[in-house]
Amino acid sequence: MTIVYPFTTHEPVNQQIYHLLRQEIVDCTIRPGTLLSEKEISTRFNVSRQPVREAFIKLSETGLVQILPQRGTFVMKISAKRVSDGRFIREAVETAIIRRAALSITPEYLMQLKHNLHRQELAANNKRGKEFLELDDEFHRTFTQIVNCPMAWETIENIKATMDRVRFMSLADVSPPESLIEQHYQIYKALESRDPDAAEKAIQRHLSEMISTVTTISQLNTDWFEADE
Template sequence: MNDKLILNNAIPVNQQIYRVLRASIVECSIPPGTLLSEKEISSQFNVSRQPVREAFIKLAENGLVRILPQRGTFVCKISEKRVADGRFIREAIESSIIRKAAEQVTDAQLLMLEHNLKRQALAAENNQSAEFLMLDDEFHHQLTVIAGCELAWETIENIKAVMDRVRYLTLSEVSPPKELIVQHYRILEALQQRDPDAAENAIQQHLEEMIYSVKPIAESHQEWFEDV
């Protein structure tokens, strides 16, 4: 993290600290086992320790850290079980979302999704992994907006934190962006046809990618994963 972090007065401090730490852990710049210091982080934000503790609690709820009394807060290893459970829950939510989106998507919204996919392709071509994953999230977020159920995205974000760590480890190794973009286009084509069944099938196949990518990445990055 940067030496000094600038706060936005319009957003609660604990949420900002959570977002910064979540991004650092998810993007694999903070490895498992790292001790997170309340004192150091509160100094970086120039705040008291209370909002830092609140951020730690939120990270623990998302399976990213473990809070051990009298010992400290440590970044967790990745749990294959938690990844599988998160993917299952996400598929259930997004299957319902995509069916609703297929029934009420507008031409303008379809153009917005297509523009997003063109930006994804550009990011992939330039090996901009962080940009690609941001656009990937934006694509899925937009589906909840189209369905008129944006609250669903907040739920998805909470459960997919552990999944996102695997995404960063697997990108280019197991799930190359170009393949994911092809899957996104299948979702878009189903929406263009206003076909709920095809849209649901496309998004389920897309989210199943996580099933096939976890095992090989766990074998090649054993230090990042819990022992089964």
């Protein structure tokens, strides 16, 4: 039986299919090497092949799939080099954002961040990893809202897809939510103090954990990672 997904009206269908497939690749539901069939995906979502094809192209641009002419579309293995490059770019963008946010944050945004942190703690305590990662993204996205720069989050979202797979794989043992929440609180305290230097150091310390994490995760899951030159 075909499942009719409740697509919304405010976003193109191809983008919604992209987000759904992206999430399934990120949370390891779809494994590296899996062949994605346009026909099967279009049947699954009860749509024509065109939006599925467009979603595949977007997934390719974010480094999650590889489109091979005459062969098909395959989920890629994780590239440690791409994770490192993405983290470097993300740090450059978020450092600039967080410094500006520290100087312009309002009590309303501080309250919003504090509420988000409480929800992170609840998700972590109840072992809801997917929910925690969604709240993590919401926490970071709020920084771009504070400075009214939505394009900054769009940029981060486009480059962090491969990073997100490592984030999901690391939650259990390598980088548990509790340590990430503590780092988030350090960022929050710097914003609350309106201290751009402290905010910059806190965000850099937080994002630098990805480097040590990817090394450990790649050693524990060699079949999920490609051999970078």
